[in-house]
Amino acid sequence: MLLFAALAAVDFAQIVHHAPIQNEFSDLDQVFNSSRGTNHGIYNSSFVPSSRYGEYNFCNMPHVRKDTYSQVDQSEYKLQFVEVIHRHHKRTPYAQNCFPVETLVLHCDDAVNNYYSEFKTPAQINNTMKISWANYQNRYNPFNFIHNGYNGTCQFPEISSAGLEDSYQHGLDLYGVYGELLEFLPARYDPKQVRFRVTNNVITSHVVSAVVKAMYPHEKGIEVKVEADGFDALEPTYSCEIADAIASEITSSSEWQRHLAKAADLYDELDDISGVDPNSKDWHQSFDHYFDNTAFRLCHGYDLACNSGNSSLCMTQHQAEQIFRLGDFEYNYKFRIHENSTLYAATSYGAYFNELKHRLLEKANGRSSLKYSHNVAHDGSIARILGFLQVDYLRWPGMGSEVVFELYEGLNDGEWYLRALYMGRILTTTGPLVETDMIPLRDFVGYIESMIGKDAEVLVNYCG
Numbered sequence: 001m002l003l004f005a006a007l008a009a010v011d012f013a014q015i016v017h018h019a020p021i022q023n024e025f026s027d028l029d030q031v032f033n034s035s036r037g038t039n040h041g042i043y044n045s046s047f048v049p050s051s052r053y054g055e056y057n058f059c060n061m062p063h064v065r066k067d068t069y070s071q072v073d074q075s076e077y078k079l080q081f082v083e084v085i086h087r088h089h090k091r092t093p094y095a096q097n098c099f100p101v102e103t104l105v106l107h108c109d110d111a112v113n114n115y116y117s118e119f120k121t122p123a124q125i126n127n128t129m130k131i132s133w134a135n136y137q138n139r140y141n142p143f144n145f146i147h148n149g150y151n152g153t154c155q156f157p158e159i160s161s162a163g164l165e166d167s168y169q170h171g172l173d174l175y176g177v178y179g180e181l182l183e184f185l186p187a188r189y190d191p192k193q194v195r196f197r198v199t200n201n202v203i204t205s206h207v208v209s210a211v212v213k214a215m216y217p218h219e220k221g222i223e224v225k226v227e228a229d230g231f232d233a234l235e236p237t238y239s240c241e242i243a244d245a246i247a248s249e250i251t252s253s254s255e256w257q258r259h260l261a262k263a264a265d266l267y268d269e270l271d272d273i274s275g276v277d278p279n280s281k282d283w284h285q286s287f288d289h290y291f292d293n294t295a296f297r298l299c300h301g302y303d304l305a306c307n308s309g310n311s312s313l314c315m316t317q318h319q320a321e322q323i324f325r326l327g328d329f330e331y332n333y334k335f336r337i338h339e340n341s342t343l344y345a346a347t348s349y350g351a352y353f354n355e356l357k358h359r360l361l362e363k364a365n366g367r368s369s370l371k372y373s374h375n376v377a378h379d380g381s382i383a384r385i386l387g388f389l390q391v392d393y394l395r396w397p398g399m400g401s402e403v404v405f406e407l408y409e410g411l412n413d414g415e416w417y418l419r420a421l422y423m424g425r426i427l428t429t430t431g432p433l434v435e436t437d438m439i440p441l442r443d444f445v446g447y448i449e450s451m452i453g454k455d456a457e458v459l460v461n462y463c464g
């Protein structure tokens with residue numbers, strides 16, 4: 001027991017936090033600066049004119065795309081493997097983020113989601129059929145209008161049809177770069193070379209259905225990987241007590257409490273408008289719920305919310321911008337600013353980095369036919385990756401936000417190199433990797449091992 005504790009203490013010292021650069025979401029005076037105009041970035045449409053592509057857009061974050069992609073010198077380096085991970089696209093809010101009564105009538109009938117089983121044995125192949133969920137509003141269910149405030153036929157959450165369009169475009173753009181421009185992807189889908197993966201949350205499957213169709217239009221259906229719910233590394237859902245303990249340490253820190261206290265008036269105003277119980281802990285321990293509710297409306301072109309009993313009591317644009325700044329502050333604080341945020345990312349997302357490391361090494365060692373691994377995940381997944389790598393500048397990873405790891409072989413020296421892209425550009429950090437632009441693979445692997453151990457034994461030790 002004593003030995004165990006001593007080992008953990010030694011390993012802990014290896015995870016060194018490097019503070020991010022100061023930005024407008026680091027400093028509460030700036031976060032609450034009421035004379036500020038609108039925030040940098042877009043919150044009210046998926047569309048961005050080409051001249052502005054690359055700007056932060058919460059509704060549809062920039063990703064790898066032909067016109068902005070910077071190519072590596074192909075006479076010197078050969079692309080050998082690509083790992084893509086991105087957040088799902090825009091959706092309805094989670095049920096817990098809906099106001100007690102929502103005044104919008106919301107229908108999601110222009111797309112159906114399919115959930116069904118199919119035998120793999122040829123003899124039984126016809127013994128099941130495709131089943132689609134027809135969302136239905138049951139007027140005899142007395143709880144229908146109580147559980148979430150929306151009148152209509154949507155699930156909370158589900159990817160909206162506009163979010164499916166963004167997913168399809170995301171697939172086209174990725175294929176535009178890795179298929180057409182670089183001629184790297186196989187022209188026909190081949191599961192030995194190309195692999196897609198989702199989390200247990202069905203919205204990631206909604207998204208991948210459009211992404212894959214855009215990339216491989218001739219396929220009728222494919223299998224995507226999914227891990228068991230209890231230890232899914234991608235979402236992540238594996239349990240790690242120390243990660244939970246650090247998370248609550250972060251949200252009970254004086255700085256976190258200070259931002260909530262400074263927001264007391266804003267909370268009162270918002271609770272008046274929304275009808276949310278001012279004593280609800282869920283709504284008042286972070287801005288997560290107000291953010292999700294408000295971003296959903298604006299991203300889908302709806303007006304800001306009004307009180308259900310008084311249509312002239314409405315959220316203002318000013319309040320919405322303040323909610324968004326607070327959301328950015330919270331992500332920045334939890335995943336980058338707090339001294340233990342790196343430890344938090346390492347413990348809560350180390351399992352994904354362990355498998356990523358092995359995929360890269362297996363490729364470099366000639367033991368893998370896989371060329372392209374594509375994961376659809378969540379804001380928490382992307383934030384943890386950025387925290388783990390110690391990105392220099394963090395805002396809430398918006399819809400579709402994407403990290404790409406590209407593995408190259410040096411044609412002149414036979415060495416392996418790694419490049420990481422975020423928002424379609426080189427990912428820059430304040431950590432030891434500095435700019436993840438053609439860094440030796442061994443440095444990247446060394447960094448991962450410094451965080452979780454050679455074969456995740458430090459991670460297991462922490463979490464166990």
Ligand SMILES: *[C@@H]1O[C@H](CO)[C@@H](O)[C@H](O)[C@H]1NC(C)=O
Nearest residue numbers: 029030031033034035036037
């Ligand atoms: C508040 O924002 C205004 C306008 O951008 C700026 O001039 C001022 O310096 C800011 N105040 C603080 C305390 O950051």
Ligand SMILES: *[C@@H]1O[C@H](CO)[C@@H](O)[C@H](O)[C@H]1NC(C)=O
Nearest residue numbers: 038039042043044045301317
């Ligand atoms: C989105 O907001 C910007 C700035 O706040 C505004 O100029 C633009 O017209 C809005 N776009 C839509 C589609 O509402």
Ligand SMILES: *[C@@H]1O[C@H](CO)[C@@H](O)[C@H](O)[C@H]1NC(C)=O
Nearest residue numbers: 121122123124125126127128
């Ligand atoms: C399943 O249905 C298809 C299409 O009707 C048919 O061609 C095939 O022979 C069937 N397979 C079996 C095992 O019944």
Ligand SMILES: *[C@@H]1O[C@H](CO)[C@@H](O)[C@H](O)[C@H]1NC(C)=O
Nearest residue numbers: 104105106137145150151152
């Ligand atoms: C739900 O919306 C429909 C269509 O607008 C309306 O007829 C119905 O009265 C609404 N139900 C409630 C409970 O608000």
Ligand SMILES: *[C@@H]1O[C@H](CO)[C@@H](O)[C@H](O)[C@H]1NC(C)=O
Nearest residue numbers: 272307309310311312313314
């Ligand atoms: C409705 O809200 C407006 C704007 O806040 C307020 O002036 C008005 O008194 C409210 N009406 C009622 C009936 O509460």
Ligand SMILES: *[C@@H]1O[C@H](CO)[C@@H](O)[C@H](O)[C@H]1NC(C)=O
Nearest residue numbers: 246249250253338339340343
């Ligand atoms: C960071 O975590 C360590 C180990 O749990 C703890 O001793 C330390 O107080 C934490 N730092 C802060 C600023 O909370």
